[in-house]
Amino acid sequence: MNQPTTTQGDILAYLDRVISKREQSAQEARDGGEGRWHSGWREDYFACPDDKPEEGETIGSGVSDERDRTVVYDEGRPSKAQSIHIALNDPESVLRRCAADRKMIGLMATETSETGGQPLASRLLRQLAEGYGWTEGAL
Incomplete structure (x- = not known):
């Protein structure tokens, strides 16, 4: 064929x-x-848990844009690796x-x-x- x-x-x-x-x-x-995203995982977050995020700021597993507006967040999700991957793309x-x-x-x-x-x-x-x-x- x-x-x-x-x-x-x-x-x-x-x-x-x-x-x-x-x-x-x-x-x-x-x-x-502008479309620049960053992972909410901060190296110092767990060292200083009293450091409260500003209103609208994603901390932990979420992903935010350059204006600190949440793009992706669900309680405990995405994982740290997924959050970083999303932000890198x-x-x-x-x-x-x-x-x-x-x-x-x-x-x-x-x-x-x-x-x-x-x-x-x-x-x-x-x-x-x-x-x-x-x-x-x-x-």
């Missing part, structure tokens, strides 16, 4: 769609702010990665079209697409 061949154009279209979804989601998650970081990925995609697309499909650029393009969930035939 013949498998359909995926072209560079198919991969580029796929990447454009999935990166656009992430950009839109990150823009919406910014909620009028804040909207600002997602948008920065999307912009960098678009620059790499543009460079790879230019190189492959100008050189008739340079093997390294083609492989890098596929690997980048895999990071966004692409698999052969995922179009």
